[in-house]
Amino acid sequence: MNAIHWPEGYISGFCDNFASNEMIVTGVTVEALWRQLTHTDAWPGYYSNVADIHFHDGSGPVLSSGARFRFSTFGFPIEAEITEFVAPEAGQPARIAWHGWVEGDENTRLDVHHAWLFEELSGGRVRLLTQETQNGKPARDLAGTRPNPMINGHQEWLDGLIATAKA
Template sequence: MQNSINWPQEYTPGFTDNFCSNEVIVAGLSTAEVWKYLNDTRYWPHYYSNVADVRFYDGYPGTELYDNARFFFKTFGFPVEARVTEYVAPQSGEPARISWHGWAGEEGSDERLDVIHAWLIEDLDGGRVRILTQESQRGKPAQELAKAVPNPMINGHQEWLDGIVRSAKAQLAV
């Protein structure tokens, strides 16, 4: 049985304004090999064209995510403030997890967008790894994104997944 994302109640898919889910299963990679390309934000702009200006708050000098990390980045035309809400580094037999609450716009305004962007990476039998990313969104911008065809969230997150896989495979080829 495959694992699933842990959702805060108010972000349960189906009860929010927009939801997207992307997943890849790849042979020849492990959770440990994939993890660094998600966990370390310095890699993001190298393989994902829709992210820029990643920076951390609270005097943190590093580039790796951690439990309760407060950070900023730009994506999908939004300046996103974020805080890590779940952080489970790879452990034998357990899925790795990262989730963050992201927000843009003034609270209570029509421009306000609130999201939970969650990631799950797990080793599967046969030397395969599963990378799942899902995002559940609330607010008027989310309602508009839900109507867009093609869906920019699905396409953007697929690029993010494909970039992580390419980066991890390239590391193995060295």
């Protein structure tokens, strides 16, 4: 199976916080899942932990390579820029990733790399993998929280994404 492409400074195991969620499902296509994730106006309909999505250049609501957008999640106002955008194509996984950040000082600054991978598997199965690495004091605080809000939140995102794409 394929893996996430990690940029320098965001490699899991060397960051302040890491979350990984994966599901393998049937009854849905990579294209349907991709459509739901890249259309940010759909997010609030299936993921309760996101709000206030805006694009800086008016290009939204559909994500694209290099797009700059912002949204609120986990109580943070996230600025984000798409750093990887590989649309579904036969024989290769679809990939999307963004660098996200919250401006601030050493106690409030947060930097994240959030990546998604959609992969066709044998037998009509689709693998969805989302992983996020984070750096900064807020990330260290989240890493010690139980239950882990990042893993639970991202699982809700995956569950909602799958259910909406199947509908």
